[in-house]
Amino acid sequence: MNLFTTTLKSPVGSLRLFALEEALTGIYLENHKGAPALVASERDDHPVLLAARRQLEEYFAGERVSFELPLEPAGTPFQKTVWRALREIPLGVTWSYADLARHIGREGAARAVGSANARNPLSIVVPCHRVVGTGGKLTGYAGGVPTKQWLLEHEQRLLK
DSSP, X not given: OOOXXXXXXXXXXXXXXXXXXXXXXXXXXXXXXXOOOOOOEEOTTOHHHHHHHHHHHHHHTTSOSSOOOOBOOOOOHHHHHHHHHHTTSOTTOOEEHHHHHHHTTOTTOHHHHHHHHHTOSBTTTSOGGGEEOGGGOOOOOTTOHHHHHHHHHHXXXXXX
């Protein structure tokens, strides 16, 4: 299994993108808490990485509000359920961890949902930044709370 990588400079810092032959597997922010140490071949011409780069650049430029990329994150079945549900949170909307737990039919599992959310390997494309604490409080984010706040404010600007 060959893993490929490239780096993208963005308004929230450098993003490290990872892909297998046919799917994107990771997007990690600078100083990403819990990012795995991955060994990958640098490839600026990889089709999946090129598509991810283009779509992320469009998102940051305010020209894109959703992503259409083949994704293959590594995780447990529960984590993958949470990550699929994250893609259902509309742009400019935030859900609490409890809302997300209810959405996947696991009411009372807010902590487990939070743990899965924190391990999301596809930052921004799988919008874990749209999950907030009770009462809308901005809680932890692997790329830092200021990055989470910037992403949420950027998405509010995209709606206007």
